[in-house]
Amino acid sequence: MTTEPADDRPPAAGPSANLIAAAVVVLLGGAAIAGATDLGSGPGTWPMIVGVALVVLGLALAVQARRAEPPERFTRSSLLVVAAVASMIVYVAVIATIGFEIPTLLLAFVWLRFLGKETWRTSIAVSLGIVVVFYALFVGALDVTIPHLF
Amino acid sequence: MSAVIDGFAVVLEPTNLLYCLVGVVIGMLIGVLPGLGPAATIAILLPVTFGMEPVTAVIMLAGIFYGAQYGGTITSVLLRLPGEASSVVTVFDGYALARQGRAGAALGIAAIGSFVGGTLSIVALTFVAPIVAGFALDFGPPEYTLLALLGIMLVATISSGGRIRALAAAGVGLLLATVGRDDFTSAERFTLGNLSLADGIDFVPIAMGLFGLGEILYNLEERHRAVQPPAKVTGVWPSRADLRQSSGAIGRGSVIGFVLGILPGGGAVLSSLAAYALEKRRSKHPERFGQGAIEGVAAPETANNAATTSSFIPLLSLGIPANATMAVIFGALLIQGVTPGPQLVTEHPELFWGVVNSMYIGNVLLLIMSIPLLGVFVRILRVRATVLAPITVLITLVGAYTVNNSVFDIGLVIGFGVLGYLMKKAGFDPGPMVLAFVLGSLLETSLRRSLLLFDGDPTGFVTRPISGTLFAMFLAVVLLPLAGTLLRRRRPAPTAGGEVAAHPEADRPTDTAQTQTGSMEPGPTVNESAENRPADSQQMKSGLVAGKPVSQSPSSTGPADAQVGSMAERPGESPSRNPNSETKEPE
Amino acid sequence: MKITLPALGLAGLLLLTGCGGNLDSDGDSGSTAAYPERAVTLLVGQDAGGSTDLIGRALADPASKDLGQPITVQNKPGANGAVAAKELAAAKADGYTVMVFVGSLAYITPLAVPADQAVDINNYEVVTGISQDDFVLIANPQTGFKTVQDIVAAKRPIKFATTGVGTGSQLTQTLLFAQAGVDATAVPFNGGAPALTAVLGGQVDVAAVQLGEAKEQIEAGKAVPIVTFATQRPSYMPDTPTATEAGFQVPVQQSRAIVAPKGTPKEAVDRLRTAFQKGFADQAYKDFNTKRLLTANEVDGTALLQQWNGSLQTYRDLVAQHKIDLTAK
Structure with a gap:
């Protein structure tokens, strides 16, 4: 714990970021209350209670937003996360139509080579390895009905 | 008693020993793979058991069940991927230990705890199964309501983030649990017209997304800010000190696990949660929890394994399956022409005792197998993060698919992964959200069922003996710390939070803790080992209020960020779920 | 770049050995001559290990022997089988996707859910009835x-x-x-x-x-x-x-049937029915039925539709007559 350099703490965002987090909680609570109202009493009662609790908690978070530790700021390297999420969304979008093998190969490769800055050699070898092992494990051994091409 | 000994004779037949081994190996494998749970695996393997003797079949299937429990621990500790709801609590300290290079100790203590918990639970099962079976029947909807409520309060106290943040996350978890067709009216709630959500969201995508994928995404960003050396693995085995530190936790975890495991539905999750909360509360240094406290792994792992074993009691002595896996084993027995029920012990003693005794052997096998495997598993952490990340991501995505054979669930994992990442950035701990999600539908449905049973009269909760007792416990959990806060506020002592803030260099948690306990708890600080201190109100206070985790080094990453947040919020906080408590200003 | 060569070789080998995939895209539909030429998927709308799942698995085993192709059980749990039924309706009507349909979904659930969420059994092709609980x-x-x-x-x-x-x-x-x-x-x-x-x-x-x-x-x-x-x-x-x-x-009663998408060629439906009837005659399956206290209801599609539609009408009338609201709290 103590061996890490002291300057690797992510930069903190301003206290306003805490207000945004609090606002999200309030909004969620509000959405729950709105949905609960539509459902009416019975199915809606419990979501209503939870919604009200969330609004109260969100307001409490807002009150102490200035004192609480601020969230971390988004930096340029946050773009990596965006890229990673985008790659997974493409993965889930195509898996049903073209099977899991090619998307798995490509996702692994993109993560290794571009997100992980591994060498070409390692990236290709590892991503191929992943596909072969996954195929053997999920299709061969476990007979899972995941969409597969081969 | 001779039936018990005959049972051993049954188990020690080579075929049965072999299938016991096959069972625990398969169990461990599928426990390691997220997604495919023991229930589904057993269902898939059912045709294989058609040709077997009933005893052999159940011995193997039971092996899969408790083998999977242990396998789930491995991914929880190494990759922050809890495969089962009962492993969620293990993530808190298990993953923290792994990041400190002590994954071996965590896994080792989990193996030992599981062994002890499992074995003690079997001993108890052997002697008292018929007597305690009725206990499961005394638990009706009102009792479950209070148990779930207690569980959710515990969730907020065990979290490493700030109290209000933890409660807000728990609230979102409760809300997520309402998604799907209402059990009482079949009205669709928050499904946005999507049929895939009609049965609600599955636990696996939520847990995998918030914990595992969220962590990976966070680290992806982190990696480029500072070079993070892979954790140095310091020793593969739990040290003597680890064992000494955990022995009490293992003992108490066994008892909690055995008792709660008997309850059908949610027993294992509640037991791991309760065992963890108890240890944190008893501890002299509760702030270590969430930062890699070895008891924080020992307690829940012992408890969930003990619960796994005792969940056989309702099945074998009442014919009631306590969870999904038990339901499949019930089905397997039916196919074998044996109907589990009240008469099983008298009609098929060889089966009853064969199964019970196979669990002794199975636990020994698991221990023997897992100890040498520790070194292998721990080596996974030596793989560069850049290589490990895509492998973990893909296992998570494919694993999510295998739960319901649904591509939709893969999408959910990604969504919750993004949420987990954002929560981590904002200093919210996903633990309360996942656990509240697990307990949420139990709480809501039990509450509504109770009100139906009471014809809408809530005083029914107090008049039933067990639920009345639980209600008193609930009040104790909520009110005692509140009273503690009020008492403390009258005393003009400097708050620990201020002290720590004044000494940002204080990087050894123990130091700050001593400062803290010294300044705030004039109570029993003499001599005691954690095991024999009474759980009096001082303890409650120290666990719930004074014992909020206080930061260690400001240089540390990850959970520590949330810690600092909690420190700043801490002084004025009280459990705000209680309608009587208003949020107070500090100072 | 040498590494890619074995990969290409592997891919080529897999292509040569033929596609064993489970995607719908391969093979032309309605290939009546050689049905079945590959594995048949049996959807189960309930969790693995439940009654319906066990029945499906107990039946798939002997039926696949007659069919000469494996019958793969695939669980798609959700909404008492409505999720699987929706998937079945969208599947290609070529006889390679069938489902274990539970009667309550066809004749009880419609009384408890809004009309747009109800599943109509008449939009499917019934292969055969199975049994009743x-x-x-x-x-x-x-x-x-x-x-x-x-x-x-x-x-x-x-x-x-x-x-x-x-x-x-x-x-x-x-x-x-x-x-x-x-x-x-x-x-x-x-x-x-x-x-x-x-x-x-x-x-x-x-x-x-x-x-x-x-x-x-x-x-x-x-x-x-x-x-x-x-x-x-x-x-x-x-x-x-x-x-x-x-x-x-x-x-x-609870009743179960094997159901295919509407428009499945008659040849395929008949072939499947023959296979499942062979399955019903299997001794292990019969034992299974006895042990689970199930009553055989191995009728053909027309008879089953008559039963189920009749039940729906009966229950609708009874519910209306006694002014019962199944969705009430």
Whole structure:
């Protein structure tokens, strides 16, 4: 714990970021209350209670937003996360139509080579390895009905 | 008693020993793979058991069940991927230990705890199964309501983030649990017209997304800010000190696990949660929890394994399956022409005792197998993060698919992964959200069922003996710390939070803790080992209020960020779920 | 770049050995000549290990032997099978995707959910009926209830456990108590085991569960059978009257059938029916039926549609007649 350099703490965002987090909680609570109202009493009662609790908690978070530790700021390297999420969304979008093998190969490769800055050699070898092992494990051994091409 | 000994004779037949081994190996494998749970695996393997003797079949299937429990621990500790709801609590300290290079100790203590918990639970099962079976029947909807409520309060106290943040996350978890067709009216709630959500969201995508994928995404960003050396693995085995530190936790975890495991539905999750909360509360240094406290792994792992074993009691002595896996084993027995029920012990003693005794052997096998495997598993952490990340991501995505054979669930994992990442950035701990999600539908449905049973009269909760007792416990959990806060506020002592803030260099948690306990708890600080201190109100206070985790080094990453947040919020906080408590200003 | 060569080789090899994939895109539909030329997927709309799943698996095994191709069971749980039924409706009607369809989805759930969420069995091609499960009303011995008359004579409001909203368990009891004039409150539980537990623990007075689930408890004297909702007395419960004998009109069963998408070629449907009939004749499957206390209902598609549509109409009328709202709290 103590061996890490002291300057690797992510930069903190301003206290306003805490207000945004609090606002999200309030909004969620509000959405729950709105949905609960539509459902009416019975199915809606419990979501209503939870919604009200969330609004109260969100307001409490807002009150102490200035004192609480601020969230971390988004930096340029946050773009990596965006890229990673985008790659997974493409993965889930195509898996049903073209099977899991090619998307798995490509996702692994993109993560290794571009997100992980591994060498070409390692990236290709590892991503191929992943596909072969996954195929053997999920299709061969476990007979899972995941969409597969081969 | 001779039936018990005959049972051993049954188990020690080579075929049965072999299938016991096959069972625990398969169990461990599928426990390691997220997604495919023991229930589904057993269902898939059912045709294989058609040709077997009933005893052999159940011995193997039971092996899969408790083998999977242990396998789930491995991914929880190494990759922050809890495969089962009962492993969620293990993530808190298990993953923290792994990041400190002590994954071996965590896994080792989990193996030992599981062994002890499992074995003690079997001993108890052997002697008292018929007597305690009725206990499961005394638990009706009102009792479950209070148990779930207690569980959710515990969730907020065990979290490493700030109290209000933890409660807000728990609230979102409760809300997520309402998604799907209402059990009482079949009205669709928050499904946005999507049929895939009609049965609600599955636990696996939520847990995998918030914990595992969220962590990976966070680290992806982190990696480029500072070079993070892979954790140095310091020793593969739990040290003597680890064992000494955990022995009490293992003992108490066994008892909690055995008792709660008997309850059908949610027993294992509640037991791991309760065992963890108890240890944190008893501890002299509760702030270590969430930062890699070895008891924080020992307690829940012992408890969930003990619960796994005792969940056989309702099945074998009442014919009631306590969870999904038990339901499949019930089905397997039916196919074998044996109907589990009240008469099983008298009609098929060889089966009853064969199964019970196979669990002794199975636990020994698991221990023997897992100890040498520790070194292998721990080596996974030596793989560069850049290589490990895509492998973990893909296992998570494919694993999510295998739960319901649904591509939709893969999408959910990604969504919750993004949420987990954002929560981590904002200093919210996903633990309360996942656990509240697990307990949420139990709480809501039990509450509504109770009100139906009471014809809408809530005083029914107090008049039933067990639920009345639980209600008193609930009040104790909520009110005692509140009273503690009020008492403390009258005393003009400097708050620990201020002290720590004044000494940002204080990087050894123990130091700050001593400062803290010294300044705030004039109570029993003499001599005691954690095991024999009474759980009096001082303890409650120290666990719930004074014992909020206080930061260690400001240089540390990850959970520590949330810690600092909690420190700043801490002084004025009280459990705000209680309608009587208003949020107070500090100072 | 050398690494890619073996990869290409591997890919080529896999292509040469032929596609073994499970995607719908390969093969032209309606290949009547050689049906079946690959594995058939059997969708199950319930969790692995449940009654429906076990029935599907017990049947898939012997049927695939006759078919000469594997039958792969695939669980798509959700909304009492509505998720799987929707997937089946969207699947290619080529005989390679079929489903174990539960009757309650076709004739009870529509009474409890909005019309747009109801599944209409007439939009599917029924291959064959499978079997029926009967429900039994059980009471906790401490209630002293032995017959429906006892419940009526008790002249007190009672609580009954159901296995969920829109299930046979709910429908049977609601109809029975409406006809008997008993003030009864439904307490929905999530499945048979919790409902049974609630009766054994005395949380509720009575519950209707499937025979197989309650058999052991009844034999051990922990639960008292009051009536069955079968059409005739089940052979191992000769002393328990049916609801009809007790004077009530509550003919409710759980029924299951193999169903294909609408438009599946007749040849494929016939071939599948032959295969499943071979499966029904299999001794292991027959034993399974006996042990699970299932009544064979191995009728063809027309007969099954008649049964199910008739049930839906009957229940609709009964529910309307007794002014019952299955969705009420």
